[in-house]
Amino acid sequence: MAIRSQETVDSQGRRIIQHLLLENATDTVQSGWVDISGCSPWTITVGGAFSNMTIQILVSNALTRPSNSSIAEGKIGDDITGNFALVLNAPFRWLNISVVASAPTGAVTVGFMGVK
Numbered sequence: 001m002a003i004r005s006q007e008t009v010d011s012q013g014r015r016i017i018q019h020l021l022l023e024n025a026t027d028t029v030q031s032g033w034v035d036i037s038g039c040s041p042w043t044i045t046v047g048g049a050f051s052n053m054t055i056q057i058l059v060s061n062a063l064t065r066p067s068n069s070s071i072a073e074g075k076i077g078d079d080i081t082g083n084f085a086l087v088l089n090a091p092f093r094w095l096n097i098s099v100v101a102s103a104p105t106g107a108v109t110v111g112f113m114g115v116k
Contacts, residue, residue, distance in 0.1 A: 002034050002112075015116040021097045024048070024107040031097040031110065032068045033060070038091035039114025046084040050106035055080040055099050059092040071098050 002019035010016055017039055021031040036042065046055055057080070060066050060073040073096070077086065097110045 002031070017112075017114045017116060019112040020109070021095075021112055022099065022108060022110040024109060025053075025099050026101075026107045027099075027104060028101045029099050030068060030071070031095075033065050033070075033094045033096045034112070035065070036092060036095045036112065036114055037116065038093065039116055040091040041087060041089040042112065042114030043088075044084075044086045044097075045111045046080055046082075046108060047110075048083070048106060048108040050104065050108045052104045053081070053099055053101045053106075053108055055084075055097060055108065055110065057086070058096040058098055060094040060096075061092055062094060066094060066096070068096075071096070 002021055003023050004020040006018045008016045019034055044057055057076040058073045059076055
């Protein structure tokens with residue numbers, strides 16, 4: 001589940017979906033699977049002053065929400081180890097952010113925004 005979510009309608013009548021997936025994470029954690037319901041295009045932002053953390057963007061098109069402990073789903077791109085932004089024009093049903101930390105310092109925040 002997202003920490004905070006917001007849905008708005010822009011001036012062109014498109015639904016804009018925003019989720020704060022992780023906020024000031026300081027250790028190994030997962031965001032849990034969030035239903036992004038085929039948003040496309042969509043963006044992920046990774047920010048913060050952190051080190052010794054590896055962030056993975058996981059996606060699934062399963063009919064039902066994958067188990068929150070499941071990381072055996074599709075991974076998008078390479079492991080992320082610093083501030084990062086990604087834009088995708090591909091619809092998926094579920095999104096999960098996985099952070100693996102080894103002697104971490106600092107904190108990481110991850111956000112999502114998509115258009116329906």
